[in-house]
Amino acid sequence: MTEPVKLEAPTHPQAAADTNNAGPKVVPSAPQHRRHSVLALCLGAIVLGGVGFYLYVPGLYVVSTNDAYIDAHIVSVVPKVAAYVSALHVNDNSKFATGKLLAELDPRDFLVAVDSAKADLESAKANASNIETQKIEQQAVIAQNAATVTGDQSALDFSKQELQRYGSLAHSGFGSDQRYQQAQSDIGQKQAILQRDGALLEASRAHLAVLETQHQQTLAAIDRQEAALSQAQLNLSYTKIYATAPGSVANKTTEVGNFVQPGQVLFSAVPDALYVTANYKETELTNVRPGQAVTIRVDAFPSSRLQGHVDSIQRGTGAQFALLPPENATGNFVKVVQRVPVKILFDAPNEDLRLISPGMSVEAKVTIAEPPSWLSWIK
Numbered sequence: 448m449t450e451p452v453k454l455e456a457p458t459h460p461q462a463a464a465d466t467n468n469a470g471p472k473v474v475p476s477a478p479q480h481r482r483h484s485v486l487a488l489c490l491g492a493i494v495l496g497g498v499g500f501y502l503y504v505p506g507l508y509v510v511s512t513n514d515a516y517i518d519a520h521i522v523s524v525v526p527k528v529a530a531y532v533s534a535l536h537v538n539d540n541s542k543f544a545t546g547k548l549l550a551e552l553d554p555r556d557f558l559v560a561v562d563s564a565k566a567d568l569e570s571a572k573a574n575a576s577n578i579e580t581q582k583i584e585q586q587a588v589i590a591q592n593a594a595t596v597t598g599d600q601s602a603l604d605f606s607k608q609e610l611q612r613y614g615s616l617a618h619s620g621f622g623s624d625q626r627y628q629q630a631q632s633d634i635g636q637k638q639a640i641l642q643r644d645g646a647l648l649e650a651s652r653a654h655l656a657v658l659e660t661q662h663q664q665t666l667a668a669i670d671r672q673e674a675a676l677s678q679a680q681l682n683l684s685y686t687k688i689y690a691t692a693p694g695s696v697a698n699k700t701t702e703v704g705n706f707v708q709p710g711q712v713l714f715s716a717v718p719d720a721l722y723v724t725a726n727y728k729e730t731e732l733t734n735v736r737p738g739q740a741v742t743i744r745v746d747a748f749p750s751s752r753l754q755g756h757v758d759s760i761q762r763g764t765g766a767q768f769a770l771l772p773p774e775n776a777t778g779n780f781v782k783v784v785q786r787v788p789v790k791i792l793f794d795a796p797n798e799d800l801r802l803i804s805p806g807m808s809v810e811a812k813v814t815i816a817e818p819p820s821w822l823s824w825i826k
Contacts, residue, residue, distance in 0.1 A: 508818040510735060512811060514786065515725035517745070519805040521697075522716040525709070526552060527685040532705050537714070541696045550701075550713060552686040561683055564676035571672045575665035578658055585655045592648035599641035607634060694718040717805060723755065723791035725811040726765060728784050734815040735760065741791050745799065746808045754794045757813060761788040789813075 530552035537549050699714035701707060723743055727735065735757060743753040764785040766773055791811055793800060 508814065508816045510727060510731045510813045510815055512725050512727050512731070513808070514727075515723055515791075515809045515811045517721055517803050517805050517807045517809060518724040519718055519721050521805060522691075522694075522718070523712045524549065524688060524714050524716050525712055526688070526707050527709050528552065528557070528682050529706070529708050530554075530556065530686060532701055532703050532707060532713075535701070535703055537696045537699075539696060539699050542693075543690045543695070543716075544693050545690055547690045548687060549690055549716075550688045552688075552707070554683055554686040557679065557683040557686055560679040561676065564672065564679040568669065568672035568676050571665060571668040575662065575669055578662040578665050582655065582658045582662060585651060585658055589648065589651045589655060592644060592651050595644045596641065596648050599637065599644050603634065603637035603641055688713075690716065692716075692718050692720075721793065721800060721803065721805065722758070723793075723809055723811055725789045725791055725809075725813075726786040727789055727813075729764065729787055730784060732760065732787055732789075735789065735813055736815075740814045742812045742814070743791065743793075744810045744812075745803055746810070747803065748799055751799045753797055753799060755791045755811075756794060758790040758792045761790070763787075 532550060533553045534551040535549075536547070536551075537543055543549065694716045697715045697717050698712075701711075701713045707713065723741075737757050737759055739757045741755040741757060743755050745751065745753065764787050766785055789811075791813075
């Protein structure tokens with residue numbers, strides 16, 4: 448009989464080699480394991496301490512925010528009269544100096560208005576002069592009527608004396624009754640004449656009062672026409688728009704030949720004087736005071752550092768002046784940290800200030816306490 452063949456599983460050469468080379472396993476001792484754990488804890492504590500130092504210590508000396516931007520007192524250039532634009536002496540992004548002529552409006556309508564106001568003023572002055580002459584003439588009439596009344600009074604007094612004489616003669620028999628009666632009649636005539644001339648005198652005086660009132664009206668008319676002339680000249684001056692401060696043009700919306708209305712924006716004048724508006728959390732303003740130094744980094748120029756100082760802190764949070772301010776007295780209340788605008792001025796002119804523009808984002812760091820020299824990196 449044939450003996451059965453015993454089959455053996457093939458052995459992989461590498462496995463066999465690993466089996467042959469395998470030695471006894473080394474198990475670390477307990478003290479060595481503890482040393483590794485202590486080292487890891489120390490490294491962790493150092494890292495946590497460094498992170499805490501980096502986050503906490505700078506807060507003792509500086510207050511920083513990236514909710515800040517370049518700001519300026521931008522002026523909207525608008526006309527005060529309606530007219531066609533006849534000339535523009537600036538263009539997009541043009542720079543201008545104080546007193547530069549920026550734009551001109553068609554002045555012809557306003558020149559006509561000035562001439563008309565001048566003519567009305569001359570007419571009012573002539574009318575006042577005419578009334579003044581009439582007053583002088585009326586004063587002469589009053590003097591004449593007063594003299595007439597004086598003469599009438601003298602004639603009446605003489606007639607009364609004549610009546611007394613003729614009355615005495617008539618009673619004594621030396622005079623006639625006819626002459627006495629004639630003397631009485633003369634007194635009546637003289638009294639009537641005196642009353643008539645006295646009425647004329649009063650009428651002339653009353654007319655002088657009327658002329659005086661008319662003269663006052665003409666003087667008021669002169670003042671009114673002078674005001675109208677001043678307004679016409681002022682409207683004429685509005686046809687030329689000058690720069691009140693140095694700056695540059697932005698957002699130009701008009702061209703030569705456009706008809707513009709009062710209040711319509713022609714363009715915006717961006718002044719050269721810039722500042723920073725930084726919105727700090729209310730919890731960060733505990734030690735912030737006007738005059739403190741500020742380091743400003745503009746996002747557009749990250750390698751540049753500008754120096755400034757705190758000018759003022761707004762009396763009110765930004766939400767307080769929003770279109771729809773929050774009403775915390777209604778519904779459920781969730782406390783939200785508010786932000787307060789802080790105005791920061793630049794200390795000295797810098798070349799970078801000519802490159803930055805309103806609206807650019809910046810990071811502002813206010814130095815609330817002077818750090819030691821070895822912490823100067825936090826500023």
